[in-house]
Amino acid sequence: MATPSLVRPRRGKMIAGVCAALAKRFNLSTGIVRLLFVIFGLVGAGEIAYIVLWIVIPKAEY
Template structure:
């Protein structure tokens, strides 16, 4: 399967430069593998533990927007704080 065969819903996903689409369909090329960033907690974009900074760096998103979405989501019912703590434990720190 080539990149041209990836369904249109996955092509052009904002902020991911096609990495999500190609990884989801098992079509990683050499340039995709080099561009892929391992999911780790950020050392330089850290407010509490670097989880939001690491997620933003991994997907190529703005760290401020990720933090804002997290804070707003905490106003809704759900296990957001527990998820953050779990990611803090599970995600390795950036080398």
């Protein structure tokens, strides 16, 4: 079975689709990934990581 590629979805996203893309790629709950980004943002550089991933992860074509 092929692993899902890392692309930002056009639907099912809140802001840019970064958490949805990571959740789909690693087969996790989107809510868990969002919660981890919030926690990481409070204690680290979550906002910077989110922006970098927003730029790096391509948007889905469909």
